[in-house]
Structures are given as structure tokens and as C-alpha cells.
């Protein structure tokens with residue numbers, strides 16, 4: 001396929017139309033001392049030649065490694081459509097829009113599992129959840145041998161200086177979040193395990209010394225410090241006080257916004273930036289298309305025995321009324337503008353350090369979230385609202401024709417790790433299931449995958465069913481399986497009757513749940529039948545309103561996708577028992593659910 005044929009023209013608003021927030025206080029960017037160092041960017045990517053000459057000269061000075069740096073920013077629960085560049089006309093995101101204007105915007109990017117922990121592990125390991133086997137309800141953590149094949153560990157082994165900042169929602173090693181393996185796996189670690197909320201200092205000691213109180217600004221301070229040649233931030237776990245000038249870096253920034261745990265804890269404190277207090281509070285906030293308030297639901301979006309919506313976690317109840325939804329929407333918009341300013345600050349810092357023309361920036365979200373569309377709240381579903389995410393790849397060396405391009409090819413978040421290794425000229429391990437997007441970034445290639453596979457194995461008392469979905473560029477087929485879990489409402493009542501905490505009943509997996517999860521992961525491959533199916537024509541019905549599963553006119557597409565479903569599921573599962581360790585309330589003395 002010709003490069004030109006995969007692209008569509010996209011018109012951006014001019015930055016001046018988007019507003020520059022003159023009233024907002026700027027964040028400190030370069031208050032830290034920067035030593036005079038040779039600018040790596042002038043070497044660009046002549047690494048092989050330079051390394052060859054360096055070896056020939058055999059001097060005592062190390063040769064500068066000019067492979068590209070990577071700056072990977074992952075947001076939390078950000079659906080497609082929350083920024084200017086993906087069609088939001090109210091939320092101001094001029095810096096991210098500019099990044100999209102200079103990079104490639106992947107318009108058909110999908111996660112693998114639409115919930116934090118499995119999605120983030122999928123990104124680390126470049127594996128579907130069906131293969132890696134870790135979720136909130138799996139009773140497992142990632143085994144060290146699996147983690148050894150994660151992109152940050154591989155990049156570090158291959159000479160990259162690595163950093164991790166923000167929120168970690170992946171239990172790694174024996175003891176999960178308490179193993180210490182995550183901290184020691186990076187050269188620079190400045191993150192909290194589990195939610196870091198809007199005011200991270202309230203819940204994580206590591207951020208105690210931060211200048212600011214709010215999440216995005218704390219993350220910004222950490223990222224600025226990481227990119228500086230001299231590290232000065234007290235809280236960060238690191239081995240060196242200097243970023244080595246002769247190594248490329250890979251910095252992963254993982255936010256806990258616009259996630260409900262972040263927006264739900266915003267308090268408009270006096271010390272908050274004006275963005276988080278007054279922005280968007282004087283404009284009309286429309287309800288999302290297809291919004292249905294809880295009291296007005298006549299026919300549930302999914303049959304009540306398929307999705308037990310009444311058992312949903314209370315933290316998503318803000319979707320139930322227009323008033324509560326409006327307040328939450330404003331906070332999400334404020335968060336997105338805060339994140340946008342972070343992106344602007346990061347790019348300025350790259351320029352200051354002289355590495356902007358050798359740093360690849362990747363921006364993505366771990367999955368989306370329902371905001372009351374069709375009466376739904378929360379995630380862990382395989383609809384577009386939860387699986388379709390924005391993805392931008394900015395490479396300073398993109399061919400001119402691709403700068404600002406919209407790529408319409410199907411891609412998945414497991415492709416990010418494969419892409420970074422490919423661009424860093426590092427061979428990917430056999431355990432990777434993702435594909436490199438490099439052909440789409442060079443204009444050399446057409447489709448890299450014909451189908452997308454998404455799934456939900458977070459099947460608990462909160463009422464979500466197991467789900468498997470396959471889709472091509474036009475058609476999408478979804479299978480739902482029975483959820484036999486005791487409902488949350490029953491557990492809460494029993495806890496009340498016994499006089500014990502309901503959280504004891506609701507959170508934390510016990511050993512027997514490892515078997516339940518494993519059984520769920522294998523059941524459909526062994527022949528379990530779905531209790532409900534859906535088929536959508538995304539071309540004519542992008543909001544997935546008309547289920548064509550019984551439509552004779554769509555019989556051919558259904559039959560074809562049923563075959564694809566089995567192929568994709570089998571491929572996603574892979575072979576052998578997943579590389580996981582027992583990680584439960586029973587195995588850990590100090591287990592805390594994250």
C-alpha cells in the first residue's frame with residue numbers, strides 16, 4: 001500500500017485560536033544547574049559510524065551513543081476525543097495538538113485490556129493479558145523472568161539510561177508492589193505504587209520533598225530532574241547524581257489522570273494552579289452524545305444478566321446524574337490541560353538540554369472510560385469508548401510527508417514496546433506479541449495488522465462479564481461470558497451482618513481466586529459458549545448502537561469474524577503457563593489492594 005493512501009488530511013486550529021493561558025503561572029523549568037556539555041543532537045544517528053571510528057581510535061574517552069532518546073507519556077483512563085487533536089472543541093490542549101501536527105496521530109489505536117493493571121503490564125511486556133496473566137483479580141504478580149523481557153529492562157541492558165515517573169500499577173516480582181524490583185529496575189525511579197491521586201504527597205512518601213502538591217506538577221518536576229544532567233531531586237530513587245551524557249535515555253511517565261482516582265480527589269486547594277480551580281467553570285458543558293441518566297434508563301445497554309450494572313464500583317456513580325457528571329467533566333478537562341502544559345514543559349526541557357532533535361516522543365492512554373453514554377460508567381468493556389485511545393508518535397526524523405499525518409491503520413498498545421526497541425536498533429525478544437510501527441513511521445508500509453483483539457478478564461463481584469472482541473477496520477464482533485461471582489451487594493450485606501469491614505470482602509485476591517482466574521482465561525478456548533454476542537458495523541454505526549448479530553445481511557461478516565475470533569484468541573493466549581508468581585492476601589503479610 002502506498003504511504004499516501006494510508007493518510008488522510010487533517011486540519012488543526014492555529015495555536016493562537018486555542019489560547020495561551022497568560023494568567024497561569026509557569027512552572028520552573030531550568031532552575032537546575034546545567035553543565036556545559038557537548039550537544040549530543042549534533043551527532044544525530046550516526047552511531048554505527050561514530051562507534052566504529054571510536055573503536056578504531058581506541059581512545060580512553062567513551063564514544064557518545066547517539067541512538068534516539070525516548071520520552072513515553074501514558075495517561076490514565078483517557079478516552080479518544082478529549083483533546084483538540086482528536087476532536088474535542090472545548091478542552092484546550094495546544095501543546096499536544098502541536099505534537100500531533102509534527103508527529104503521526106494513530107487514529108485507530110486500541111488497548112488490549114481496558115483496565116489499568118493488565119493494560120499497563122501489556123504495554124511493559126508487549127503481551128496480551130491472556131498471555132501475561134496478571135490483573136487485579138488474578139492473585140498474581142509478574143515473575144522476574146517475564147519482567148526481564150520488559151521494554152525498560154531490555155533497553156537498560158542495551159545501554160539506555162532509564163527512568164520511571166508517576167504511577168505504577170503493575171505488581172512486579174515476589175511480593176508485588178513491595179518487591180523492590182521495580183525500583184531497582186530503573187536508573188531513576190520517582191513513582192508511587194497504585195493510585196497517586198491528585199495530591200500524591202497525601203498517599204506516597206516518595207513525593208514528600210516535591211515543590212508542588214498536585215500530581216501533574218510533581219511529575220513535571222521529576223521529569224525535569226531526570227532530563228537534567230545533574231539530578232537534584234531528593235525523593236527520586238537513583239544510582240547516579242548525573243544523567244550520563246554518553247548514553248541515550250528512555251523516560252516513561254505514567255500518570256494517574258484523568259482517572260477517577262485523580263479527578264475524584266481534586267479539592268481546589270489554595271495552592272492549586274489556576275488551571276485546577278477556575279478553568280472551564282464559566283462555560284457550558286454539554287452532556288456526551290447518547291448520555292442516559294441512571295433514573296432514565298429504560299432498556300440497559302447490555303442485558304442485566306450480562307452486565308450487572310447495579311454492582312458497579314461506587315467511584316463511578318458520578319455518571320448517574322447530569323450535575324455530578326458536569327463537575328467531573330470539568331475536572332477531566334482541567335486535568336487534560338494540565339497534562340498538556342506538562343507536554344509543553346517537557347519539550348522545552350528537551351530543547352534546553354539540546355536533545356530535542358534526537359528524542360522520540362510517544363503519547364498514549366492506558367484505556368478509556370464511560371461517562372454515562374448509554375447509561376454506562378466505568379471501564380472493563382470492549383466498546384470503542386473504553387478500548388479506542390489516542391496515540392501520537394513524534395520522531396524528529398519523520399519524513400516531511402508524515403509530519404502531521406493521521407494514520408488509519410489498526411495498531412495496539414502492545415506495539416509501543418516493539419516500536420521503541422526497533423527504533424533503538426535492539427532486537428525484540430520472542431516473548432513480544434506486539435509489532436513495530438516503524439514501517440508506518442517511515443512511509444514504507446501499509447497495514448501491520450488486519451485485526452485487533454481486546455478482552456476483559458476482570459470478572460468480579462462488581463458485575464463485569466468476561467469479554468472477547470475482534471475487529472477489522474469496519475466490523476466488530478464481541479462475545480460475553482457468564483459471570484458467576486457473588487455480587488458486591490451480597491458481600492457488603494454479609495460484611496454488615498458480621499460486623500466486619502466491607503473492604504475486606506471486596507478487595508484483595510485469595511489463593512483460590514488464582515484458580516478462578518486461570519479457569520476464566522482458558523474456558524472459552526476449551527469450548528465454553530458465550531451468553532451474549534454483538535456485531536457492529538463501525539463504518540455506519542461508530543457508536544455501536546445497532547447490534548447486527550441476528551441480521552441476515554451481516555451473516556457473512558459474522559461467520560468470518562467468528563473464525564478470526566478463535567484465531568486471535570489462540571494467538572493472544574500463546575502457550576504454557578504464564579510467567580507469574582502467587583500474589584494474594586494469603587501470600588503477603590502486608591498485602592494492600594492497589
Ligand SMILES: [Ca+2]
Nearest residue numbers: 076077116366
Ligand atoms: Ca487506567
